[in-house]
Amino acid sequence: MKANIEDKRKAVMDAALKLFTERGFHGTSTAQISKEAGVATGTLFHYFPTKEDLINNLYFEVKGDLSRTMVKDLELQNTFKDKLKKIWDNLVRWGLDNHNEFLFVGQFCNSPYISNFTREEVMKEYVFLHKLVDDGIKNGDVKELPSELIIAMFYQNSRTLVDVISGCGPSCNENKFIDDGFEIVWNGLTKN
Known part of the structure; x- marks a missing residue:
């Protein structure tokens, strides 16, 4: 279970890195990050409230x-x-x-x-x-x-x-x- 949690967190971080680099802060929505990471938006907010x-x-x-x-x-x-x-x-x-x-x-x-x-x-x-x-x-x-x-x-x-x-x-x-x-x-x- 712990590996799955860390995998999801890493997926969010990797997706955010890619999108922030490509699109900047304002050009990247949390929905885009969630989609790129393959996780629900609620999962993203579980790890990172904002x-x-x-x-x-x-x-x-x-x-x-x-x-x-x-x-x-x-x-x-x-x-x-x-x-x-x-x-x-x-x-x-x-x-x-x-x-x-x-x-x-x-x-x-x-x-x-x-x-x-x-x-x-x-x-x-x-x-x-x-x-x-x-x-x-x-x-x-x-x-x-x-x-x-x-x-x-x-x-x-x-x-x-x-x-x-x-x-x-x-x-x-x-x-x-x-x-x-x-x-x-x-x-x-x-x-x-």
Whole structure:
């Protein structure tokens, strides 16, 4: 029985992700989400009393998955640059492997439908990144800029790279694009 409940909840979340990404918040009704998920509208409301609850839960889950992916194998890196490169690689590859999720995060990161509470809870998942950047600034590894600016530029450049790689087709040398993209970001962040 529990598996069936989790299956229905996941179906609702997957349908919402697809439709919110394709149609936006206002262009997606709860009836459309229910139909896409193959569940009754009452089932959707059982899990998520409002569409705002649904989008906040989805945002929290997607951003949590992203943060866990970004730190994968981070402990194996020694230098600040190596750590930042590992985060970059993980972030871009996650974006390529989870394109709808990546689009969703980009669409809704500044959305008024994401509550302050959800944003604060999500930010707890990214303390590692803020600490890494703050340490990099303090140690002189990168320019003395606001850490929020560095993180925003890092993320926005990763979005651009995911779009470029996604659009260049099978002839694209994905690894080279990822490495070259990081070097462009790195050169913009360093003092030299």
